[in-house]
Amino acid sequence: MKKILLVSTAALTIFSTSAFHVSSVYALEKQKITNTLLDPSNKVKDDASQLVNAVVATFKDIKGHWAESSILTSIKQGIVSGYPDGLFHPDNKVTRAEFLKLTLVSSGYEVGTTNGGTWYSLYVTTAKANNLYNESDFPSSDWSKPMTRLEMVHVAVRAIGKTAASDKEFMYIAVKNGLISGVGDGKLDPDGTTTRAQALTVIDRINKVRNGETLKVDRVALANAEKVMNAKTDFWGHVIRTTDLPKNAKNYPYILEEYPNEMYEMKPYKTIDTNSMQLSKTDIAFNSKPTLDMWKKTTESYYDQILNVDYRTINETWATKTFSYMNQSNRTTLAEMKRYVKWVKDNKIVISGSLTAEPSMVMRSEKRHMYFIRSKFEFTLKSFTKYDEVMFDQYFKAASIKFKKGKKYEGYVDIPLSTNANDYDMKVSAATSFFDFGSVVRSAE
Structure with a gap:
């Protein structure tokens, strides 16, 4: 026993x-x-x-x-x-910390005993000491954030004793060695999140490669990875496409392969008067990668909270953390978030989802002195007793469709960013909503 x-x-x-x-x-x-x-x-x-x-x-x-x-x-x-x-x-998501721990434990690395820090601090330290993790691998040190496929690839490639000079090379090596396969029709989906099942499959493959096995390779994904290796990319390593462009391609500095024309052609919210191309020519913030990285991180972190709630685990920490990503000029919002925490518990609410903010699709409203960052999202309302106010979104009731329990929905939205500090320390505006600002929301099926 x-x-x-x-x-x-x-x-x-x-x-x-x-x-x-x-x-x-x-x-x-x-x-x-x-x-x-x-x-x-x-x-x-x-x-x-x-x-x-x-x-x-x-x-x-x-x-x-x-x-x-x-x-x-x-x-x-x-x-x-x-x-x-x-x-x-x-199909639950795996965080960066969890995947590092999985890799270390499954590969037999000695981690040592706790040092009084967070539960994962020793695993991060051990991974770094054994060259499984480099500080440049992740855009932030938020270890509780769901791990993307690209981030997972960095660790996986290093775990089989290899390394690379760029994100696209890491992806190519991972596919070539059979560590990962494509999504759907061989798409690489570098920004996609990692599930428990996917993480364990990669861990299993890492150990097989370490033991000398040769794994089956997804040839379609490999061809896509080779294409990315040779293609022109943006600051974030995403492939720029030059064919089958959206009708309004002139409104953007470039068009990315991973997003459909529908996302580009979505009509901007009525107060937006400066498009991405115009910003690329004159705007200091738009031309600063660190600034755009910050806006992307803030937007995705906020919605990682909003789109992932569980009545069995939520507490007031959820409210304070979520509020930290929002413009804090209106303190009543924090009180509303705390009331929402109680409502989640009482109403047995479970939501899962994700949002990806795209820095090359930042626009501005000069009238409101606000930036907007176009984002794609998906969510599922897994559990609730009453439909009212299931999601923390002021326009949830005004949505054009009534969302069904257990069904996946997706869409695009311009998330407003504002500040009460300085011009570029942007937070998600309290006015943000999936169901306003000209968004597109529909069933994922």
């Missing part, structure tokens, strides 16, 4: 974040897993298939999942486990 308990204990600490208390997870796992694997005389069943069957029976959302094999391998190795609700949640 010791062996099984050790596996559970090791697994539980991998994803021990603020979302779930380790003690409650351990209690549930010990009861479910060990009881399933013990016969009436309390002896461990040796047949490996019994373990697989027990795990699948325990975590019913694993069966038939595309990453079932990698998930089972990781559970058996004690790398990761499930959640207190008895499910594995393979």
Whole structure:
């Protein structure tokens, strides 16, 4: 029985974040897993298939999942486990800190004991000392932020003993060595977030490469990676396209391959009077990559809070953190966020989603002295008791469609940025909304 308990204990600490208390997870796992694997005389069943069957029976959302094999391998190795609700949640997002820990533990690196800092500080230090992580890999040190595919690639490539001089080279090496495959029709999707299932699949592949195996390569994705290697890119390494341009291409300094013409052609909000091309010629902020990086980070961080709430884990920290990304001239907004936290708990609200802000699509309203950053988003209202005010958005009720529980929605929006400090320390405006400013919102299906 010791062996099984050790596996559970090791697994539980991998994803021990603020979302779930380790003690409650351990209690549930010990009861479910060990009881399933013990016969009436309390002896461990040796047949490996019994373990697989027990795990699948325990975590019913694993069966038939595309990453079932990698998930089972990781559970058996004690790398990761499930959640207190008895499910594995393979499509939940993985943070930067969690992926670093997964990589270190699965590869056998010695981490040491806690030093009194955050739960992940030793893993970050160890990863850096072993050249798995470089400070230039991520645009910020926010380790609780969901890891993008590009960020994951940086760590994965270094984990197999290789490195690169640019983002596009890291992506090429990862695809060429079979560490990642394309999304859909071979798209690389560098800004896409990483799920638990995807992370464990990559971890499994890292270990196979480290053990000398040659992995299957996604040839379509490899061709796309080669194309990116040779293509002209912007400051962020995104491929600039020169064909099949949107009708209003003249309004932008360049057009990116990863965004559809629909996103470019979306009509700007009525108060916007200066387009991206005009800003690129005269605006100091638009021509400063560090400034645009800051605006991008602030916008995405704000909506990472808004689009990821869970009544089982939310507390007032959510409100104070969310408010920190917003223009703070109106202090009543913080009080409203705190009331929303209580409403989330009372109404059993669970939302998951993401937003990507595009720096090359920044526009300005000279009349309102505000910048707007065009963004794409997706969200799913997974759980709620009452439909009213499910999302913290002042125009939620005014949306043109009524959103169905469990259905994924997507769209584009111009997020307003303003400040009460100086011209370029922009925060998300309190007026922001997915359901105003001429946004596009529709079903993702």
